[in-house]
Amino acid sequence: xxxxxxxxxxxxxxGGYGGFGSRNFAPKPVKVGEEYDVEIxxxxxxxxxxxxxxxxxxxxxxxxxxxxxxxxITNVSNRYATAEMVSxxxxxxxxxSATEES
Numbered sequence: 382x383x384x385x386x387x388x389x390x391x392x393x394x395x396g397g398y399g400g401f402g403s404r405n406f407a408p409k410p411v412k413v414g415e416e417y418d419v420e421i422x423x424x425x426x427x428x429x430x431x432x433x434x435x436x437x438x439x440x441x442x443x444x445x446x447x448x449x450x451x452x453x454i455t456n457v458s459n460r461y462a463t464a465e466m467v468s469x470x471x472x473x474x475x476x477x478s479a480t481e482e483s
Contacts, residue, residue, distance in 0.1 A: 410435040411454050411462050421448045432464075439464050 411417065411434050421430035421444040430444025432452065438461040441452050452464040 409457050409462070410437045411439065411457060413454050413457055416451055416453050416467060417464075418449070418451050421446055421450060429463075437462065441466060 417434055417439075419432035419434065419439065419441075421432050421441060423431045424446050425431055425440055427440075430441040430446065430448065430450075432439045432441055432444070432450075439452065439454070440461060441450065441464045443466055444450055444452075451467040453467050454462050454464045456463045
């Protein structure tokens with residue numbers, strides 16, 4: 382028996398007690414397909430806008446810092462989500478009010 386190798390047991394492996402795998406239990410505050418009104422607070426290194434929902438980071442393609450936008454979540458991972466801006470957000474509310482007046 383070799384004492385220098387853990388053989389997959391003990392404290393040396395990742396994802397065990399206190400490891401990186403133990404942080405996946407918190408539910409995410411966003412879901413794929415849902416829409417949210419957010420403010421873009423900064424720009425990422427890749428040029429995407431960064432917004433947060435309850436502290437959860439969302440990368441928004443094509444957004445600019447300081448912009449308020451309606452976004453749609455396209456992907457959710459353990460540490461962040463990606464989203465796209467919803468086109469015609471203000472046009473939808475204008476058409477709804479026009480149909481109510483008729």
